[in-house]
Amino acid sequence: MAKGKIYMMPMTMGAENAEQVIPTEVLERIKNIRFFIVENVKTTRRFLRSIDKTFPIDDSTFFEINKRVQPEQLYEFVQPAVKGEEVAVFSETGCPGIADPGSEIVKIAHQKGIQVVPHVGPSSILLGLMASGFNGQHFTFNGYLPKERKDRIQKLKSMERNAYNGETQIFMDTPYRNMNVMEDLLQNLKESTQLCIAANITTDKESIKTKSIADWKKSKTNLDKIPVMFLIGC
Amino acid sequence: MAKGKIYMMPMTMGAENAEQVIPTEVLERIKNIRFFIVENVKTTRRFLRSIDKTFPIDDSTFFEINKRVQPEQLYEFVQPAVKGEEVAVFSETGCPGIADPGSEIVKIAHQKGIQVVPHVGPSSILLGLMASGFNGQHFTFNGYLPKERKDRIQKLKSMERNAYNGETQIFMDTPYRNMNVMEDLLQNLKESTQLCIAANITTDKESIKTKSIADWKKSKTNLDKIPVMFLIGC
Numbered sequence: 001m002a003k004g005k006i007y008m009m010p011m012t013m014g015a016e017n018a019e020q021v022i023p024t025e026v027l028e029r030i031k032n033i034r035f036f037i038v039e040n041v042k043t044t045r046r047f048l049r050s051i052d053k054t055f056p057i058d059d060s061t062f063f064e065i066n067k068r069v070q071p072e073q074l075y076e077f078v079q080p081a082v083k084g085e086e087v088a089v090f091s092e093t094g095c096p097g098i099a100d101p102g103s104e105i106v107k108i109a110h111q112k113g114i115q116v117v118p119h120v121g122p123s124s125i126l127l128g129l130m131a132s133g134f135n136g137q138h139f140t141f142n143g144y145l146p147k148e149r150k151d152r153i154q155k156l157k158s159m160e161r162n163a164y165n166g167e168t169q170i171f172m173d174t175p176y177r178n179m180n181v182m183e184d185l186l187q188n189l190k191e192s193t194q195l196c197i198a199a200n201i202t203t204d205k206e207s208i209k210t211k212s213i214a215d216w217k218k219s220k221t222n223l224d225k226i227p228v229m230f231l232i233g234c
Numbered sequence: 235m236a237k238g239k240i241y242m243m244p245m246t247m248g249a250e251n252a253e254q255v256i257p258t259e260v261l262e263r264i265k266n267i268r269f270f271i272v273e274n275v276k277t278t279r280r281f282l283r284s285i286d287k288t289f290p291i292d293d294s295t296f297f298e299i300n301k302r303v304q305p306e307q308l309y310e311f312v313q314p315a316v317k318g319e320e321v322a323v324f325s326e327t328g329c330p331g332i333a334d335p336g337s338e339i340v341k342i343a344h345q346k347g348i349q350v351v352p353h354v355g356p357s358s359i360l361l362g363l364m365a366s367g368f369n370g371q372h373f374t375f376n377g378y379l380p381k382e383r384k385d386r387i388q389k390l391k392s393m394e395r396n397a398y399n400g401e402t403q404i405f406m407d408t409p410y411r412n413m414n415v416m417e418d419l420l421q422n423l424k425e426s427t428q429l430c431i432a433a434n435i436t437t438d439k440e441s442i443k444t445k446s447i448a449d450w451k452k453s454k455t456n457l458d459k460i461p462v463m464f465l466i467g468c
Contacts (some may be wrong), residue, residue, distance in 0.1 A: 098363060132337075208352070
């Protein structure tokens with residue numbers, strides 16, 4: 001029996017049309033899949049209905065990777081693919097497998113020799129980098145910043161050093177902490193350091209700006225509770 | 235007079251249909267642009283004709299960022315945007331501004347207060363990472379490896395150390411050196427280190443596999459002269 005495939009499928013990031021951020025052929029392929037391994041079932045169902053009003057939700061199988069899922073259950077989730085079915089992996093937003101539990105599924109797929117096929121979709125990391133003007137030959141995504149202020153400032157300073165060595169630094173934080181992060185950046189980085197703030201990527205309110213710390217200090221910037229990707233570069 | 239915008243536009247990576255890797259709304263927007271700042275004029279013209287047979291190439295303006303271009307000329311290239319026109323930036327393949335001279339244009343755009351808008355398209359870095367099963371919360375793209383063997387081996391070992399610290403390492407080399415890189419990886423990394431080889435991404439021949447160095451040693455892998463993204467992770 002031929003093995004199925006595991007498709008790493010993108011989702012919209014919230015406010016956009018699917019046709020704005022997901023290729024047509026990817027949308028068509030999603031519509032034909034009936035097995036889903038997802039970060040959030042509710043979000044996935046809503047997305048499926050948004051791209052196809054008649055999507056047969058009730059005839060589809062959804063496996064949710066949440067905190068209650070035990071590691072051995074992940075092996076059950078990939079069983080449909082082992083048996084020849086096509087299975088889609090969805091993150092809660094954007095591309096799966098980058099900063100979500102989807103990568104655990106991919107690990108198992110590789111162990112079992114199931115083909116993993118990634119598909120194009122929106123990624124704030126990549127879109128932010130493209131529009132920053134920073135070095136894309138060498139860059140690091142650092143994920144979320146440490147919660148403790150002391151650790152956070154130490155991390156920001158260490159990233160600044162790497163940026164001066166030609167390695168663009170990308171990071172984020174939970175939206176309600178953005179203003180604290182901004183304060184820490186302005187107070188602790190050098191005046192000449194270049195900072196890119198990419199806010200509300202792919203939405204109507206998208207704003208991507210690169211300025212020196214000195215110039216950011218001159219303007220008032222409200223980032224409270226909005227999705228932001230921060231980049232330090234040179 | 236209102237300023238124009240600079241759109242960071244994706245291109246196909248070679249073998250695929252545009253509808254497979256570029257969203258419809260992005261393709262529609264590209265068709266309406268008449269000013270282009272590109273890495274390669276010939277490739278861009280071919281791409282424009284492939285998505286629209288009647289694209290008015292002769293009524294469009296192309297600026298090529300090649301080795302003969304002087305830094306001050308880049309300021310001329312963005313003039314149409316300063317004057318209110320919409321301008322597209324294209325790399326030779328995939329997404330612009332990541333590993334091409336497009337980022338220099340973006341720098342100037344930010345200096346002049348011109349809005350930079352990134353669009354979704356194919357990126358071997360991101361697609362490879364999504365399908366690797368490796369940690370996407372922390373990853374580094376290292377660009378091309380050093381040419382000298384001694385330096386290359388040192389770099390590979392340093393990346394392996396970072397991978398064991400939880401930071402996924404992504405890198406590439408010129409396709410005709412892939413087999414040398416593979417040899418260096420098998421000879422110098424630990425048996426238990428996980429290596430993902432993502433070859434021919436987005437084409438019919440796409441193959442993405444993650445295995446330990448010990449397992450890679452057991453199989454014969456021909457990567458000669460094909461596009462490959464290498465990832466080391468855990």
